[in-house]
Amino acid sequence: xxxxxxxxxxxxxxxxxxxxxxxxxxxxxxxxxxxxxxxxxxxxxxxxxxxxxxxxxxxxxxxxxxxxxxxxxxxxxxxxxxxxxxxxxxxxxxxxxxxxxxxxxxxxxxxxxxxxxxxxxxxxxxxxxxxxxxxxxxxxxxxxxxxxxxxxxxxxxxxxxxxxxxxxxxxxxxxxxxxxxxxxxxxxxxxxxxxxxxxxxxxxxxxxxxxxxxxxxxxxxxxxxx
Numbered sequence: 001x002x003x004x005x006x007x008x009x010x011x012x013x014x015x016x017x018x019x020x021x022x023x024x025x026x027x028x029x030x031x032x033x034x035x036x037x038x039x040x041x042x043x044x045x046x047x048x049x050x051x052x053x054x055x056x057x058x059x060x061x062x063x064x065x066x067x068x069x070x071x072x073x074x075x076x077x078x079x080x081x082x083x084x085x086x087x088x089x090x091x092x093x094x095x096x097x098x099x100x101x102x103x104x105x106x107x108x109x110x111x112x113x114x115x116x117x118x119x120x121x122x123x124x125x126x127x128x129x130x131x132x133x134x135x136x137x138x139x140x141x142x143x144x145x146x147x148x149x150x151x152x153x154x155x156x157x158x159x160x161x162x163x164x165x166x167x168x169x170x171x172x173x174x175x176x177x178x179x180x181x182x183x184x185x186x187x188x189x190x191x192x193x194x195x196x197x198x199x200x201x202x203x204x205x206x207x208x209x210x211x212x213x214x215x216x217x218x219x220x221x222x223x224x225x226x
Contacts (some may be wrong), residue, residue, distance in 0.1 A: 014098040016110035033099035033114045036065040047168040068094035069159035109139035128157040152200040180215040184208040
């Protein structure tokens with residue numbers, strides 16, 4: 001029922017599948033360990049800008065990029081640690097580096113574990129030794145992403161981490177969001193606005209931050225079109 005296959009295009013892609021549920025997940029370890037495609041019964045759950053993905057000099061817009069060791073950006077993309085200044089670009093470097101395949105399983109689910117170790121390149125912008133391990137588990141119509149962060153340095157290792165999923169939506173005007181916040185800050189203008197569950201989708205890009213959240217979870221709903 002569960003299987004892991006491969007295809008070689010521009011990058012070697014691992015294909016996790018659940019034959020009974022007709023679900024499928026594609027992961028590209030060497031392009032930041034990213035999930036590029038997730039399908040359930042032939043329906044694409046994620047969006048991917050294939051042109052940007054094909055250019056290794058551009059950041060990926062689509063799939064599920066991994067953000068580490070920072071989410072967002074720093075003033076002038078720089079920070080100081082122990083008297084030395086470092087340059088760290090937006091969302092960090094994990095989404096741009098090749099990851100290694102550590103384990104594959106097809107017993108109770110289709111499971112693929114990837115690891116990223118610190119190296120000379122990472123230490124020039126983030127002076128810590130670490131290992132990241134991400135496990136993608138596909139079972140039925142559910143995708144579970146398990147994460148482990150190991151600090152191999154002798155000192156405390158500050159970091160922030162996150163995922164940046166791009167969901168495919170046929171009609172964005174039919175979206176509603178259940179976000180436990182009453183206001184948000186526009187990241188471009190830094191102004192605060194009240195939030196009632198929707199956005200102005202006429203804008204080219206929406207980049208906002210919610211503060212003073214009242215719960216630890218949120219959801220997106222797609223409304224039925226009459």
